[in-house]
Amino acid sequence: MTKLTIGVAATAIATVAMAGSAAARDQIQIVGSSTVFPYTQAVAEEFANKTGNKAPVVESTGTGGGMKLFCQGVGEAHPDVTGASRAMKASEFKLCAENGVDSVTEVLLGYDGLSIAHAQSENHLDLTKAQLFLALAAEVPQDGKIVPNPYTKWSEIDPSLPDLKISVFGPPPTSGTRDAFVELVMEEGCETFEAVEALDKDAKKQVCQRMRQDGPFIEAGENDNLIVQRLQADPTALGIFGYSFLFENQDTLEAVAIEGVLPNEDTIASGEYGVSRPLFFYVKNAHRGVIPGLDEFIVEYISESSMGPGGYLSERGLIPLGDERRKEVQAAASKGKPMDAPGS
Amino acid sequence: MTDLASSAPQRIDWSDAELRKRLARRHSGDKWLKFAGIAALAISFSMLGILVLSLVSNGFAAFTQTHLKLEFEISADRVSAEDPAAGNYRAIVRDAMLGLFPEVTSRADQREIANIPSNGAQYILRDRVVADPALIGTRVTLSVPVSDPYDQLAKGLVDRKTPEANRRVNDQEIAWFDRLEEKGLVSKPLNTGLITNADSRFPELAGLRGAILGSFYALLVCFLISFPVGIAAAIYLEEFAPKNKLTDTVEININNLAAVPSVVFGLLALAVFIGWFGLPRSAPLVGGMTLALMTLPTIIIATRAAVKAVPPSIREAALGIGASKHQVVFGHVLPLAMPGILTGTIIGLAQALGETAPLLLIGMNAFITQAPGGILDSSTALPTQIFIWADSPERGFVSRTSAAICVLLVFLILMNALAVVLRKRFERRW
Numbered sequence: 001m002t003k004l005t006i007g008v009a010a011t012a013i014a015t016v017a018m019a020g021s022a023a024a025r026d027q028i029q030i031v032g033s034s035t036v037f038p039y040t041q042a043v044a045e046e047f048a049n050k051t052g053n054k055a056p057v058v059e060s061t062g063t064g065g066g067m068k069l070f071c072q073g074v075g076e077a078h079p080d081v082t083g084a085s086r087a088m089k090a091s092e093f094k095l096c097a098e099n100g101v102d103s104v105t106e107v108l109l110g111y112d113g114l115s116i117a118h119a120q121s122e123n124h125l126d127l128t129k130a131q132l133f134l135a136l137a138a139e140v141p142q143d144g145k146i147v148p149n150p151y152t153k154w155s156e157i158d159p160s161l162p163d164l165k166i167s168v169f170g171p172p173p174t175s176g177t178r179d180a181f182v183e184l185v186m187e188e189g190c191e192t193f194e195a196v197e198a199l200d201k202d203a204k205k206q207v208c209q210r211m212r213q214d215g216p217f218i219e220a221g222e223n224d225n226l227i228v229q230r231l232q233a234d235p236t237a238l239g240i241f242g243y244s245f246l247f248e249n250q251d252t253l254e255a256v257a258i259e260g261v262l263p264n265e266d267t268i269a270s271g272e273y274g275v276s277r278p279l280f281f282y283v284k285n286a287h288r289g290v291i292p293g294l295d296e297f298i299v300e301y302i303s304e305s306s307m308g309p310g311g312y313l314s315e316r317g318l319i320p321l322g323d324e325r326r327k328e329v330q331a332a333a334s335k336g337k338p339m340d341a342p343g344s
Numbered sequence: 345m346t347d348l349a350s351s352a353p354q355r356i357d358w359s360d361a362e363l364r365k366r367l368a369r370r371h372s373g374d375k376w377l378k379f380a381g382i383a384a385l386a387i388s389f390s391m392l393g394i395l396v397l398s399l400v401s402n403g404f405a406a407f408t409q410t411h412l413k414l415e416f417e418i419s420a421d422r423v424s425a426e427d428p429a430a431g432n433y434r435a436i437v438r439d440a441m442l443g444l445f446p447e448v449t450s451r452a453d454q455r456e457i458a459n460i461p462s463n464g465a466q467y468i469l470r471d472r473v474v475a476d477p478a479l480i481g482t483r484v485t486l487s488v489p490v491s492d493p494y495d496q497l498a499k500g501l502v503d504r505k506t507p508e509a510n511r512r513v514n515d516q517e518i519a520w521f522d523r524l525e526e527k528g529l530v531s532k533p534l535n536t537g538l539i540t541n542a543d544s545r546f547p548e549l550a551g552l553r554g555a556i557l558g559s560f561y562a563l564l565v566c567f568l569i570s571f572p573v574g575i576a577a578a579i580y581l582e583e584f585a586p587k588n589k590l591t592d593t594v595e596i597n598i599n600n601l602a603a604v605p606s607v608v609f610g611l612l613a614l615a616v617f618i619g620w621f622g623l624p625r626s627a628p629l630v631g632g633m634t635l636a637l638m639t640l641p642t643i644i645i646a647t648r649a650a651v652k653a654v655p656p657s658i659r660e661a662a663l664g665i666g667a668s669k670h671q672v673v674f675g676h677v678l679p680l681a682m683p684g685i686l687t688g689t690i691i692g693l694a695q696a697l698g699e700t701a702p703l704l705l706i707g708m709n710a711f712i713t714q715a716p717g718g719i720l721d722s723s724t725a726l727p728t729q730i731f732i733w734a735d736s737p738e739r740g741f742v743s744r745t746s747a748a749i750c751v752l753l754v755f756l757i758l759m760n761a762l763a764v765v766l767r768k769r770f771e772r773r774w
Contacts, residue, residue, distance in 0.1 A: 025624070027721075027722060029625070029722075034735075037711070038545065038736075038737065040711075041545045041711045042545050044711065044713065045544060045545050045546075045713045048713050048714065049467050049713075052429070054714065055542075055712050055713040055714040056712075057625075057626055057707075057710045057711075057712050057722040058710055058711040058712070059625075059626065059707050059709065059710040059711070060709070060711075060735075077622055077624075077625075120510070224735070224737070225734060225735055225736070225737065244737050245737045247737075248512075248737040248738055248739060249737075249739075250510050250511070250512065251502075251503070251506055251510045251511055251512070312463075316545075317737075
């Protein structure tokens, strides 16, 4: 008994000690946005199957969380690639540079439409960004003044809309989807009002970016599938999520037209559907050639069969870039062109 | 004395209306208590029933997988004998499919037909040929999984009456698939891939192998750390520690530790194991160490209870014939307490198996298409795999999530059953 216990304890301690001096990493590590996650998953699996390299580790941490991990430094302990559903911010670029991550390649891989949808029903909704802003902002302009949001029914915003309670499920503030929604819908809708234009810059930002907290807007967590299920349970509610979820659930969900345009592959790629956002991934150049397989992984990611039209990423809902833009991106990415500091 | 006489027992008048009323009230109180107990039991059992029923009815679809029997022609110009792994297997699968529909000529339709078998079919075929290069130049008949939309169709999960625009498969695709079914090429065998495959982005190929192995390695590390440490701590506290304020404080803290939410341990592990020690992210080693922190208090408490239950007479007898303290502990107390200790340990490990929150923080919710080969390889664990699948947009993952929960529940039940068996067989009562 004594010997066994001591032996077991010694093994445990030895294992821990051994792991402390971690062996050289032979696996690509990827973090980042939950929106880019499914695409990176697809590439990772294809890459492992095709090349026989060790399967990359892909973790969904959210855009901001991914940047934080990515910018922590150069070396085996830090991830090689991060996905983002918005461009890298100036503050993040600075953080990267401070930690020695000074050469990063930015790759624009395509577009993702943000869809607003409800369960299949007789009502076919067509909303404008201004109407969505009025329904979901914390404060709205009314008779030239900024007042707390008084609307509880769609018909109060516009008599042509149905006489239904406003109830919208959306992502929490940590989500890149939320950032995109605020930027593409709320801010643009907000700026159509004269009363808002009259405000100074800070006050305007306040009014345009704050979502209401009094019930009609419901934060539903990062799990988009949960939102889909809740919509099926409550036919009058709307939900905000990435286009790929709408694409997979076409038989139960129905998209809301924004400014008269329904989201589909054509309208998103052409920019006609106004609520789409670019998706990026960032590569740490110092890791290229050091982490085995990283270069081949990038080649697989930017290959025509993945991010090109009809590639396997478009099967998952990615809207590919136009031909010219794609050629540019592919050339820059394969050369490992370091990005410049973002403007703002 | 006179007092005594006057307080002599009175005869109870059972016919007294007042008394009968009191009695009836008390009896009805009993009845209500009993009824409330039965109702509470019924509620909890029906909850459990609903949970299991919904899991099984949802997950049932994932226990089978639609397969397609195809004949592949491994021609020498597609696959070279020198390097069979580099062959163009995609084209071979495509040709095999198109051979079944010679009348289809439009490119778009051909592409759709080539998409009926899973994307993994080419790799299944490749692995088969690499394992046996003699197949080059021959025809091979293999059963390969079909892709998710057709799997859903074959299982009747796609309502053919919904308008065509709202379905993942259109009328033409349904017609093609029905023809394959008429030819008898479609089968629905037991989905062994659910256990033997690692994760995949394609539901028809995704399995739990990586998660099961990851959980196994994490629990192994957890056991190796928490079992010896827990027992040593408990024995010291029971057999050696002086009874003073310090040991009281230690005892209270151990009990408190058992009640700390698991997410706190995850944050601690993130800061200490990964941040400080520089251990790899997503590794079962870190997961196991984190789970060990959580399991320790459970094991210490169980061990102390088991050691306390060993009668003092045994210790005294051993001491009386000249055994030293450590001989008493290892020769008599521990062996007698072992069944209780093991029961506590297994229950602690079963708890650790279902723990999710700390593993999410240390990155064990990553997508990895290979099963881990050791405690340092990145991997997921069963509960985090469920978490990932629940968040995936593809329809096939809905039933797979439920099926994965069923697998996790089976493991939990097995572990708890083992604990019960150990207790029943080896427990001694004095």
